[in-house]
Amino acid sequence: MTISVVQTASGVSPTAGMTFTDPVTAGNTIVCIVIGYSPGTTPPLSDEMCTLVSYNGAGIIGAQPLWSQLGTDMVLSASGGFDAFVSGWLIPNVAAGNTVIAQAVSGLTPNGFVAYEVAGLGVAPAIDQISYASGGSANVDSTATPAITSAPQFVVAGGGDTSTGLVAPTAGGWTVTAPATYANAGYQIASAAGGSYDWAQSGTNPGNWAAAVASIAATLAKPERRGIPETPGLPQRPGGPQRPGSPER
8 A cells, every 4th residue: 555645734823724725535544733832821731732623614533642741632841931732633534525624722822733634544544653752952852763563654743842943854854844933744654664763853042842753554444254155056955065966865
């Protein structure tokens, strides 16, 4: 199965929704990454939690968070004052035609949003490996994932901080989208098992930051089992099949 990114949508503060250019294809997967920070005083963690994504105005059944830390579906710097976060969602086997996706964020503004429509992950893709980290320095580094266990896989990452001096990753094979100066996301297609993946950004201004990586493996539907047809022309009798040419007794 070939994995490919069909299209990407991105923007800033997308609580009203983000629209792909073209309608999505039935059975594809949407992967959402939201990166942001809370300016001013730190809201309680319960207010900082990203709520579940919605797709074309309705909640998603089967959406899965990519990372979870400190009791929230995100990676959070949680250092007080200005808190950075990265949140990600896996939305498998979507319906055709719907294009609007959104993720409401409570207590955290501004935020950058990136969404990928991915083909080739099958009806039930699974998260294989993750890594994440947070800190309070100029440079951002998720740390490397454990070795992925299969291939191909879709590997996605995001990083952001509370300053505006981040440089998008220039190494590691990432295709990067930057909806804002404080927010970057990227992906790559892993073609072989055994590799590990790291999201690293250099910066010029120290600030609180969060970064994370997730690898997503394709899981295909199980093939339908069909019965073995009877051999034509062999009549049956009680007690077992009759051999051709054997008369009844």
